[in-house]
Amino acid sequence: MFTPESLASFEREVGATLTEFERSLEKAAPGAVxxxxxxxxxxxxxxVTLRMDxxxxxxxxxxxxxxxxLKVSYQxxxxxxxxRKALLDHLDRAMQRGGG
Structure with missing residues (x-):
């Protein structure tokens, strides 16, 4: 899993559309988005509050x-x-897509 040097703010690319990203985020953190x-x-x-653009x-x-x-900025x-790491790890696991 990707772990940035600082958990204050960072950017990364995500393979998804905005609709897919929103849907998977809401499934990963129901009621918290x-x-x-x-x-x-x-x-x-x-x-912890995480803002994503x-x-x-x-x-x-x-x-x-x-x-x-998508280029996603995390703050x-x-x-x-x-x-912060626990929240990021949870979201990453829950939003992970299947693959080969």
């Missing part, structure tokens, strides 16, 4: 396959490093 605007999400869990970028093309890509507030 607030949609703040188009592509802007907030997850409140215990004393997701913007579509150029898709990946592999032969005839076209894979959507944490509240909680300590351990609590």
């Amino acid at each position: 607030t949609v703040l605007g188009a592509g802007v999400f907030q997850v409140d869990c215990d004393n 997701a913007k579509p970028v150029a898709p990946r093309r592999i032969g005839l396959f076209v894979l959507p890509v 944490f507030s509240g909680g300590d490093e351990k609590a």
Whole structure:
């Protein structure tokens, strides 16, 4: 799993559409997600708040396959490093897609 150097703020690319990302985020954290605007999400869990700004970028093309890509900016507030990592790990596991 990806672990950034700092859990204050970081960016990463996610293979999904905005709709897919929102749907999987809400399944990963039921009742904890607030949609703040188009592509802007907030997850409140215990004393940790995570804001995510997701913007579509150029898709990946592999032969005839076209894979959507989002650039997602993560900004944490509240909680300590351990609590932030626990939330990120939970979301990553819950939002993980199957593969070969």
